[in-house]
Amino acid sequence: MSRVLVVRLDSDGDVLLAGPAVRAVAAGADEVVMVVGPRGRQAAGLLPGVDAVVMWRCPWVDGEPPPMTREGTEEVVDTLAALGADEAVVLTSFHQSPLPTALVLRMAGVGRITAASVDYPGSLLDVRLRPGDPALDPTVDLPDDLPEAERALAIAARAGHALPEGDDGRLAVTVGDDARREAADALAAHGVDGPYVVLHPGASVPARAWSPHRATEGVAALAAAGHRVVVTGAPDEAALTARVAGREGVDLGGRTSFGALAAVLAGARAVVVGNTGPAHLAAAVGVPVVSLFAPVVPPERWAPYGVRRILLGDQGAPCRGTRARDCPVPGHPCLDSVRANQVVAAVGALIYGE
Incomplete structure (x- = not known):
């Protein structure tokens, strides 16, 4: 069984904009676990394709960050490791680095990690998209001015996850x-x-x-x-x-x-x-x-x-x-x-x- 983590650690709006990417991952995975911050928890619970939600108040993302401690990091590593995920797709905005998050995921034993990074990722990423301005750098493969939903979908696509046939890529929620x-x-x-x-x-x-x-x-x-x-x-x-x-x-x-x-x-x-x-x-x-x-x-x-x-x-x-x-x-x-x-x-x- 394939279990994929989709990581978006910001607020409800950010998580909702990740919805099309989540559906793309869900189309090919047996289980999708959404890893979100506490400010994005309620939105994650409404997204089609999400099988489980894990919360992580991340010190380098949360607007009111908790202290960065060894004990807190080890606790998150243990929580993520217990999921036994095969893969993680890390979704960030243009001004955020995914590399600290990728380090924690790597420590948790996640075998394949995809993200967009301006900085050289070393062994932290297996699949990397290079964001930026294509007019200034012809090696860029993720334009910075993409709508946020399309940016997330492009990251998922580079990881090998495409929307199923008939999915128009718009935002969606399930209202019970x-x-x-x-x-x-x-x-x-x-x-x-x-x-x-x-x-x-x-x-x-x-x-x-x-x-x-x-x-x-x-x-x-x-x-x-x-x-x-x-x-x-x-x-x-x-x-x-x-x-x-x-x-x-x-x-x-x-x-x-x-x-x-x-x-x-x-x-x-x-x-x-x-x-x-x-x-x-x-x-x-x-x-x-x-x-x-x-x-x-x-x-x-x-x-x-x-x-x-x-x-x-x-x-x-x-x-x-x-x-x-x-x-x-x-x-x-x-x-x-x-x-x-x-x-x-x-x-x-x-x-x-x-």
Whole structure:
């Protein structure tokens, strides 16, 4: 029996974007074990093709990294070794090195490891893709400007894993019956029994979120335009969603599991959201997205993938390409320059083709 590890140690959005690569691996493997960080666990549980999930809070990936210790590393090595995997496919973004992860996998006895690495990997990798700019280096075989889902799929393909016939390579999740019932109950409890749009004001990285006062204006403007507006958020965003929903919106902040959130998004006519996990969750359930996109990372790599979308935000703002977690520019101009009427127009264009 072949057991393959697919490693993506970032957050929910990153894990969702790895979904097509996971399905490619699953098409030829007997078992796929997804190795993720704690911030990606709930997304991994929704991906088709994943048979088991192992968590690893990785010191060189996690946004709030734990201490790097010999004891912690040995514990991870033992956990991974116990899986008895034949192979690992390590998925990283353009700014990350897979080599520390490959070292741990090698110590765990994984026999074949594939990843993309700018740096010379020595014996850490068996299959290496060289990322970069093909215009500057003709030996590059993984362009840096690929959408993140396609980058992951290219890494899996170099390892010998292709999507099965009929798979279009878009994002996808499995939403169970319990999650659908949970979502339906949450909506019904607030009297939502017809068409609605979703506005998700929060983001895991503060620099990528529309400011609360702008999001509040957005809800009011959408409601004035005749839309029923459902405001969603994680449990730790309950105060934010209550403020943003106000009297005009329906506040579901902290009232749904991640699977039920997928079901809520799936029922929406459109979703307004920043560059954060629920944007990719909306794409995974096939819903059009108004993407409030801060240019701290490139939209060609990270914008919602495979669905109709409209990007709003100043892509030439001074924060462009900084990967900043907190806005480095007073006034948050890249997103706070977006006004409620622009969001209303974008939602109308996606729903009605206006």
